[in-house]
Amino acid sequence: xxxxxxxxxxxxxxxxxxxxxxxxxxxxxxxxxxxxxxxxxxxxxxxxxxxxxxxxxxxxxxxxxxxxxxxxxxxxxxxxxxxxxxxxxxxxxxxxxxxxxxxxxxxxxxxxxxxxxxxxxxxxxxxxxxxxxxxxxxxxxxxxxxxxxxxxxxxxxxxxxxxxxxxxxxxxxxxxxxxxxxxxxxxxxxxxxxxxxxxxxxxxxxxxxxxxxxxxxxxxxxxxxxxxxxxxxxxxxxxxxxxxxxxxxxxxxxxxxxxxxxxxxxxxxxxxxxxxxxxxxxxxxxxxxxxxxxxxxxxxxxxxxxxxxxxxxxxxxxxxxxxxxxxxxxxxxxxxxxxxxxxxxxx
Numbered sequence: 001x002x003x004x005x006x007x008x009x010x011x012x013x014x015x016x017x018x019x020x021x022x023x024x025x026x027x028x029x030x031x032x033x034x035x036x037x038x039x040x041x042x043x044x045x046x047x048x049x050x051x052x053x054x055x056x057x058x059x060x061x062x063x064x065x066x067x068x069x070x071x072x073x074x075x076x077x078x079x080x081x082x083x084x085x086x087x088x089x090x091x092x093x094x095x096x097x098x099x100x101x102x103x104x105x106x107x108x109x110x111x112x113x114x115x116x117x118x119x120x121x122x123x124x125x126x127x128x129x130x131x132x133x134x135x136x137x138x139x140x141x142x143x144x145x146x147x148x149x150x151x152x153x154x155x156x157x158x159x160x161x162x163x164x165x166x167x168x169x170x171x172x173x174x175x176x177x178x179x180x181x182x183x184x185x186x187x188x189x190x191x192x193x194x195x196x197x198x199x200x201x202x203x204x205x206x207x208x209x210x211x212x213x214x215x216x217x218x219x220x221x222x223x224x225x226x227x228x229x230x231x232x233x234x235x236x237x238x239x240x241x242x243x244x245x246x247x248x249x250x251x252x253x254x255x256x257x258x259x260x261x262x263x264x265x266x267x268x269x270x271x272x273x274x275x276x277x278x279x280x281x282x283x284x285x286x287x288x289x290x291x292x293x294x295x296x297x298x299x300x301x302x303x304x305x306x307x308x309x310x311x312x313x314x315x316x317x318x319x320x321x322x323x324x325x326x327x328x329x330x331x332x333x334x335x336x337x338x339x340x341x342x343x344x345x346x347x
Contacts, residue, residue: 037245038067042079042091044183045072045285047203047301048115048230049092053284054277055256064248070284074182075151083235084108090234090249095319095338097154097328099233104333109239109340110316112232112250112309114257115201117221121265123303124229125205126164126218131193133215140218141168146196147176149186154328156229159319160199162326163223172326190214201229203285203301210296228312228319229303239340250309250343257305264302274299313339313346 043049052070055061061068071088073079077098079091084107092114093099102108117123128137128146137146143164150157162172178195180186187204189195191213199220208214220227232253238246262269263277278295286294306312313335320338323329339346 036067037065037248038069039090039245039249040069040071040088042071042073042082042088042093043284044074044076044093045287046201047281047285047298048201048303048305050260050277050281050285051114051253051256051305052092053256053281054259055252057280057283058256058259060252060255061249064252066245066248066252074184076155077152080108080233083233086235089238090232090246092230092232092253094156094230095159095228095316095323096152096156097158097323098152100320100323100329100333100338103236103338104330106236108233108338109236110231110233110311110338111239111246111340112253112344113228113306113311114230114232114309115303115305116229116312116315117224117227118304119221119225121221121302121304122202122206122219122300123227124160124199124201124220125209125216126197126199126220127190127205127208127214127216128197129190129193129195129214130212132196133217137196138215138217140164140223143168143197144170144174145176147178149178149180149189149195149198151181151183151186152179153177154323157199158328159322160220160224160227162322163220163227164199164218167223201301202303203297206300207286207297226312226315228306228315231311231316232309236340239343246343254307254309257309258307260302260305261307264299265304308345309343310345310347311339311341313341 041052043052056068076093077096079093080099080102082088083091084102099108126140148161161175165172186198190198205216209216263274278298281298282291282294317335324331
């Protein structure tokens with residue numbers, strides 16, 4: 001604006017300003033203005049978040065005209081708060097009571113799927129401490145009366161614990177739920193025997209079990225076989241008003257998920273690609289460990305990512321119903337208040 005000469009008449013000034021305002025729209029339609037769209041993406045340093053890491057490292061976000069910066073978290077609910085406050089633009093994490101309550105306030109929308117349980121593929125594992133295992137907790141039916149670690153009430157860990165208890169014939173109240181806020185806190189408590197049990201993604205579960213600190217006694221997909229574990233979400237404002245940018249984000253994210261599945265889940269891409277993907281993920285997951293050690297955990301932790309960011313909205317609705325029944329969210333929020341189903345294929 002400072003470049004407009006003060007001596008221009010009103011009509012000339014308005015004409016020039018209109019031309020200046022029109023320029024970005026013209027450039028954007030040609031795909032040039034979007035080349036520098038800066039966004040922040042929330043993630044956890046989990047193998048299950050690899051679609052974002054692959055999309056970044058292989059230039060898929062850049063191809064989509066996005067300049068991505070990652071913001072890392074240690075639990076799901078703080079990420080939902082960060083989306084609502086505008087500190088990050090997109091997040092990949094589980095459905096939680098906190099996220100649903102923010103959606104009820106018009107702040108959050110789920111727009112796609114990320115990771116889901118699938119029979120025949122190792123998913124989240126049910127693990128117990130070595131002390132609990134030696135005390136006879138060798139299968140999930142023996143968890144009644146035992147402590148079960150969660151990050152917060154209303155977290156995905158809370159939901160998984162309830163599904164396990166339900167199928168084993170006892171109530172969630174028969175578990176001593178122990179909120180420890182962050183995943184590293186839970187790992188420390190489990191290894192030291194301060195808590196008995198947990199359910200967690202395979203790259204963590206198998207690494208802990210391999211070291212002898214914990215024991216795997218079951219798999220979540222035996223209790224929740226259609227579980228949409230993590231989703232892609234954003235603010236309601238972004239979902240409504242930034243459609244082009246959001247579609248570009250989801251397209252790049254889906255390319256990353258496809259590479260991950262082909263390399264490490266279906267194993268159809270060949271060993272060279274599997275090695276390349278594992279090395280790429282190691283930049284973000286177990287980055288402080290030697291590659292030789294970390295690579296084993298990364299490969300063992302491969303779990304299906306949703307092709308095309310498709311969303312199992314049927315299961316999300318089931319999760320919503322459970323949160324309502326437990327009094328963790330308001331009873332009047334519907335699936336349309338939580339999910340914007342216009343972005344990806346749903347089923």
